Amino acid sequence: MGERFRAIWPPILIAVLFLAAWQLLVVVQDIKPYLLPSPSLIAGNFFSDLHLMWAAALYTGTTALLGLMFGTLLGILAALLAQRFIVINNLITPLAAGLAAVPIIALTPILNNMFNITSRTPRVLVTMIIVFFPMFVNITRGLIQVQPVQLELMRSMNANPRTVLRILRVPNAIPFFYTGLKIAAPLAVIAALVAEYFGGPQEGLGSRIASAAANTAYGRAWAYVVASILVGLLFYLVVIAVERWTTPWTGHNRST
Amino acid sequence: MTTTTTSELAVQASGVWKVFNEGQPNEVTALQDIDLTVSRGEFISLIGPSGCGKSTLLRVIADLTHATKGAIQVAGMPAAQAREEQRYGMAFQQAALFDWRTVQRNVELPLELQGWAKDKRQARAAELLEMVQLADFATHRPWELSGGMQQRVAIARSLAVDPPLLLMDEPFGALDEMTRERMQNELLRIRQETGKSIIFVTHSIPEAVYLSDRVVVMSARPGRITNIIDVNLGSRNEDTREAESFFESVTAVREALRGRGGGSVSARVGEV
Numbered sequence: 001m002g003e004r005f006r007a008i009w010p011p012i013l014i015a016v017l018f019l020a021a022w023q024l025l026v027v028v029q030d031i032k033p034y035l036l037p038s039p040s041l042i043a044g045n046f047f048s049d050l051h052l053m054w055a056a057a058l059y060t061g062t063t064a065l066l067g068l069m070f071g072t073l074l075g076i077l078a079a080l081l082a083q084r085f086i087v088i089n090n091l092i093t094p095l096a097a098g099l100a101a102v103p104i105i106a107l108t109p110i111l112n113n114m115f116n117i118t119s120r121t122p123r124v125l126v127t128m129i130i131v132f133f134p135m136f137v138n139i140t141r142g143l144i145q146v147q148p149v150q151l152e153l154m155r156s157m158n159a160n161p162r163t164v165l166r167i168l169r170v171p172n173a174i175p176f177f178y179t180g181l182k183i184a185a186p187l188a189v190i191a192a193l194v195a196e197y198f199g200g201p202q203e204g205l206g207s208r209i210a211s212a213a214a215n216t217a218y219g220r221a222w223a224y225v226v227a228s229i230l231v232g233l234l235f236y237l238v239v240i241a242v243e244r245w246t247t248p249w250t251g252h253n254r255s256t
Numbered sequence: 257m258t259t260t261t262t263s264e265l266a267v268q269a270s271g272v273w274k275v276f277n278e279g280q281p282n283e284v285t286a287l288q289d290i291d292l293t294v295s296r297g298e299f300i301s302l303i304g305p306s307g308c309g310k311s312t313l314l315r316v317i318a319d320l321t322h323a324t325k326g327a328i329q330v331a332g333m334p335a336a337q338a339r340e341e342q343r344y345g346m347a348f349q350q351a352a353l354f355d356w357r358t359v360q361r362n363v364e365l366p367l368e369l370q371g372w373a374k375d376k377r378q379a380r381a382a383e384l385l386e387m388v389q390l391a392d393f394a395t396h397r398p399w400e401l402s403g404g405m406q407q408r409v410a411i412a413r414s415l416a417v418d419p420p421l422l423l424m425d426e427p428f429g430a431l432d433e434m435t436r437e438r439m440q441n442e443l444l445r446i447r448q449e450t451g452k453s454i455i456f457v458t459h460s461i462p463e464a465v466y467l468s469d470r471v472v473v474m475s476a477r478p479g480r481i482t483n484i485i486d487v488n489l490g491s492r493n494e495d496t497r498e499a500e501s502f503f504e505s506v507t508a509v510r511e512a513l514r515g516r517g518g519g520s521v522s523a524r525v526g527e528v
Binding site for chain 1 (some may be wrong): 270315318320339340342345346348349350353354355356358367368369397399423508
């Protein structure tokens with residue numbers, strides 16, 4: 001516990017000092033809110049509109065969660081196929097690398113036209129596509145990169161490919177799965193949020209940030225940014241908690 | 257040879273060749289015309305320089321790779337069938353334990369693959385962990401154990417289905433000298449208790465001599481058997497390592513290893 005405390009207090013101290021310096025700078029230099037609102041103004045807006053923050057976070061968080069779930073499922077399925085059929089692996093992997101370089105978020109207006117812009121669907125789709133790549137790439141690597149000696153061992157024990165998948169490859173891929181998920185979860189929140197900038201329902205954090213900024217309510221815009229950060233952080237922390245809970249064996253070489 | 261004597265053999269390799277990349281410019285003859293017979297209950301070491309094919313020979317016996325030519329019988333049946341029927345257990349230089357399983361469940365693995373009931377395989381694993389003196393570590397994770405302990409878990413696992421033959425590929429190669437000698441004594445004790453036949457790959461001369469009834473000396477390019485040296489040290493204990501007869505056998509193996517390649521014959525002629 002003492003060790004944990006020692007690990008926690010330096011970042012907290014730095015955050016407090018940073019906020020204090022920020023506040024001081026804005027007050028002393030009399031900086032206008034459209035340039036940089038003070039932390040106290042942002043906090044005031046955040047807490048006075050807490051129910052709005054909550055509603056917007058819930059909307060965008062739901063989009064992100066749906067996209068994360070579907071993208072992860074798709075990633076798992078594609079990875080299972082890729083490890084089973086080397087041809088598919090050779091087909092999908094370069095494709096995945098190529099598509100990962102495409103700014104998928106730019107597809108949003110097109111998806112908005114293809115699907116119902118008044119629904120959540122185009123946003124979930126964008127999030128799903130963005131989530132798919134880190135999940136697919138990491139899970140595939142985990143399924144394929146098993147120690148050769150472990151494969152030999154399985155063969156010496158007369159295990160068929162299906163058993164090897166169940167006993168060796170899938171458990172081996174689980175830490176890789178979480179590596180992918182730690183990248184994909186915050187990415188899902190960003191994708192769900194940015195997708196809202198391209199029109200459609202105005203309930204989410206992205207829409208709220210855009211409209212608050214357009215109405216020169218800078219304190220409120222920043223308050224929504226804070227809410228977005230909290231949602232992203234929540235996604236990340238939940239992944240880490242689930243990882244620790246489900247994979248006790250990776251504790252010896254975990255870095256985060 | 258009559259059928260009775262054949263079934264008394266743990267392993268019989270006759271005219272075994274293994275050629276990698278056959279017919280290509282980078283063709284390598286890993287094994288050339290290997291004849292080897294291992295009696296039931298015998299401890300055989302395969303020794304030789306890197307690239308002499310000793311590990312390949314072990315893998316061919318284990319049916320992890322196929323011989324290009326020749327026949328292998330393990331426990332009186334073809335190698336493939338012996339593997340399918342789990343007539344051997346195998347241990348490698350890396351313990352190859354699964355981090356996500358406890359020590360106990362690592363030992364249970366071969367039994368699980370054989371479809372043993374849970375309570376039966378738990379009892380069997382407990383018994384084996386007792387034998388390798390790791391009963392207290394059953395619920396630990398492999399990475400919590402030292403290298404020597406991990407290797408003992410791997411040996412327990414290789415014994416799980418009670419196969420008549422153990423194939424060991426430099427299992428103590430990554431251990432420090434002290435641990436290594438302790439593990440050698442452990443292995444001899446386990447052998448005494450279980451009566452297994454053992455084929456043991458090593459590149460340590462004293463280790464081969466200390467453990468084995470016969471040391472099979474191999475040479476590289478192409479990999480073949482150059483000598484088979486009988487070791488008669490009786491029952492081993494720590495004094496054995498300092499006995500005159502031990503050093504004589506070590507010297508015999510060393511000289512056999514030196515007479516390598518085409519020089520083998522001339523070296524022997526030179527000595528005479």
